[in-house]
Amino acid sequence: MPDILTENAFDADIDIDCLVIGGGAAGMTAALAANDRGLSVLVAEREDRLSGSTALSSGLIPAAETLAQKRQDILDSKEIFFADIMAKNKNMADAKHVKLCIEQVTKAIDWLEVEHDIPFKVLDSFLYPSHSSYRMHAVPETTGAALIQRLENAANQRKILISCNLKITDLVRTNNNKIIGSKGIRPDGKEETVRARSVILACNGYGGNPELIEKHIPEMSDALYFGHSGNQGEALLWGEKLDCKLVDLTGYQGHGSVAHPHGILITWGLMMEGGIQVNVEGKRFSNEHEGYSEQAVKVLAQPEQVAFNIFDERLLEIGREFEDFRNAETAKAIIPADSIKELSDKLDLPFQNISETFEYCKDQAEKGAPDKFGRVFSLEKLLKPPFFAVKVTGTLFHTQGGLAIDEKARVIKNDGSVIQGLFACGGAVCGVSGPDVSGYLSGNGLLTAIGLGYLAGHEA
Numbered sequence: 001m002p003d004i005l006t007e008n009a010f011d012a013d014i015d016i017d018c019l020v021i022g023g024g025a026a027g028m029t030a031a032l033a034a035n036d037r038g039l040s041v042l043v044a045e046r047e048d049r050l051s052g053s054t055a056l057s058s059g060l061i062p063a064a065e066t067l068a069q070k071r072q073d074i075l076d077s078k079e080i081f082f083a084d085i086m087a088k089n090k091n092m093a094d095a096k097h098v099k100l101c102i103e104q105v106t107k108a109i110d111w112l113e114v115e116h117d118i119p120f121k122v123l124d125s126f127l128y129p130s131h132s133s134y135r136m137h138a139v140p141e142t143t144g145a146a147l148i149q150r151l152e153n154a155a156n157q158r159k160i161l162i163s164c165n166l167k168i169t170d171l172v173r174t175n176n177n178k179i180i181g182s183k184g185i186r187p188d189g190k191e192e193t194v195r196a197r198s199v200i201l202a203c204n205g206y207g208g209n210p211e212l213i214e215k216h217i218p219e220m221s222d223a224l225y226f227g228h229s230g231n232q233g234e235a236l237l238w239g240e241k242l243d244c245k246l247v248d249l250t251g252y253q254g255h256g257s258v259a260h261p262h263g264i265l266i267t268w269g270l271m272m273e274g275g276i277q278v279n280v281e282g283k284r285f286s287n288e289h290e291g292y293s294e295q296a297v298k299v300l301a302q303p304e305q306v307a308f309n310i311f312d313e314r315l316l317e318i319g320r321e322f323e324d325f326r327n328a329e330t331a332k333a334i335i336p337a338d339s340i341k342e343l344s345d346k347l348d349l350p351f352q353n354i355s356e357t358f359e360y361c362k363d364q365a366e367k368g369a370p371d372k373f374g375r376v377f378s379l380e381k382l383l384k385p386p387f388f389a390v391k392v393t394g395t396l397f398h399t400q401g402g403l404a405i406d407e408k409a410r411v412i413k414n415d416g417s418v419i420q421g422l423f424a425c426g427g428a429v430c431g432v433s434g435p436d437v438s439g440y441l442s443g444n445g446l447l448t449a450i451g452l453g454y455l456a457g458h459e460a
């Protein structure tokens with residue numbers, strides 16, 4: 001059980017300015033920012049290599065008014081971005097915290113480009129649900145794995161110490177509650193202590209800890225967890241012991257489009273550009289444009305807890321822009337069908353129902369009005385044969401609740417005071433999605449990882 005040790009005479013194996021716990025996007029961004037300020041930095045990562053949920057992700061970071069947006073002549077503003085986030089979370093997230101994240105992520109993306117040679121492009125082939133502008137930034141490879149690799153390369157160039165296979169078990173504090181280091185354990189059981197003038201918690205949330213999910217997000221306790229297994233909730237558990245303010249622990253990112261049983265993410269761009277989702281009865285059951293996060297719950301509520309994404313050749317090309325999708329094709333998860341009849345035969349969907357579904361979408365497109373779920377279909381994006389389909393299920397991607405921080409990324413206690421020496425960023429921190437799955441706007445995860453990682457590293 002992660003603990004807090006109180007030790008005034010603390011003889012440590014390593015002495016460093018800044019200890020970063022966790023080597024995902026948040027931790028690596030924080031490490032680079034702290035190093036830029038001349039601090040000696042150690043990143044402790046429990047796994048044998050850097051990965052985290054970051055490497056599993058699509059690596060898309062939302063930001064407004066960046067150099068990359070300007071290069072691509074994309075009109076956007078931080079104000080519009082703020083309005084999009086707040087509309088999605090129904091004004092349930094702390095506006096000040098949201099503004100902080102938005103400010104920081106713009107600085108962070110530009111700084112990573114200019115100072116650390118990490119180039120970004122903005123995806124502009126489709127709009128993500130509820131975003132008013134193209135603002136998803138990606139490294140050229142458009143994968144989270146490449147993002148983490150590029151952050152690691154930048155850290156290696158600066159000779160930042162990265163210690164893998166070091167799981168931090170306990171934080172160490174003085175009698176007057178200042179955090180001064182940590183105790184960790186190696187896979188062979190050897191203990192290792194680190195003394196640090198500041199400690200940054202970048203160890204993400206509690207998605208990989210079934211007990212914490214059962215406690216805080218019971219609706220997803222049976223769902224497949226699709227994030228990194230190293231995210232066991234230490235930040236939350238240490239936070240509880242330190243009497244920290246913990247916010248929106250019921251919030252999370254789900255996803256209603258993971259190929260089943262292959263376990264491969266299928267981009268939601270297909271839905272945004274005309275695709276539909278039907279259940280095993282061949283019926284639509286939702287407005288696919290509301291967002292992929294809440295769609296996880298809706299798909300899990302269907303018979304057999306699955307759905308089929310149906311799309312066409314035009315959308316196939318959009319899908320192929322993503323490595324995950326190409327992997328799904330290689331794994332034969334994508335099923336082609338020349339007609340509605342073949343679709344019904346191959347997917348075992350009642351022909352009459354699936355025909356009626358197609359007919360209904362066409363009627364709605366002709367009317368141009370919102371359908372019974374609130375989605376507006378457009379005639380030019382109506383699906384045309386040949387069709388393609390993939391069976392999907394709903395999953396838990398990551399938790400959005402966590403530690404409250406102030407404008408300097410310092411961890412705040414329930415009484416409003418800050419804990420000296422302790423900073424937090426990324427999934428360890430309360431996000432910008434509010435307390436409900438429907439509050440997650442695409443990119444809210446890496447927004448707090450990159451944006452707050454930058455802030456924590458600067459302030460630590």
Ligand SMILES: Cc1cc2nc3c(=O)[nH]c(=O)nc-3n(C[C@H](O)[C@H](O)[C@H](O)COP(=O)(O)OP(=O)(O)OC[C@H]3O[C@@H](n4cnc5c(N)ncnc54)[C@H](O)[C@@H]3O)c2cc1C
Nearest residue numbers: 022024025026046052053054057168230426427443445446
């Ligand atoms: C499939 C998938 C796709 C996604 N796509 C996107 C996307 O496109 N855009 C977006 O914004 N978000 C996306 N997300 C969410 C995003 O991946 C996360 O919000 C983000 O990566 C969090 O970054 P982080 O650095 O806080 O955590 P992580 O990247 O998970 O890093 C945390 C690290 O801390 C380590 N750690 C934990 N505890 C300890 C300990 N005690 N000691 C040492 N190390 C420890 C872990 O092993 C891990 O490596 C996606 C998530 C998934 C699962």
